[in-house]
Amino acid sequence: MNRVTCEEAFRQLDDYLDRQLRAGELRLIEEHLEICAACLREFTFERSVLDGVRKKLREVTAPPDLMARIGAALREGAG
């Protein structure tokens, strides 16, 4: 049975969260998370941090007033 250690799981944490792992690697990580509460807690925490950052980035890159101005400019251009 091919099992990953906590160290190996942590090394692939970023790739796991970015969904960069191949199917086989992903399966091994998920198997480890099923049996290892410590890693599961860490992975869950990291994912929540990452989701929070991504949500903030979306808010920063696309503020509503900017989108409105772009929409107005496009309408002017089309008129």
Ligand SMILES: [Zn+2]
């Ligand atoms: Zn572990």
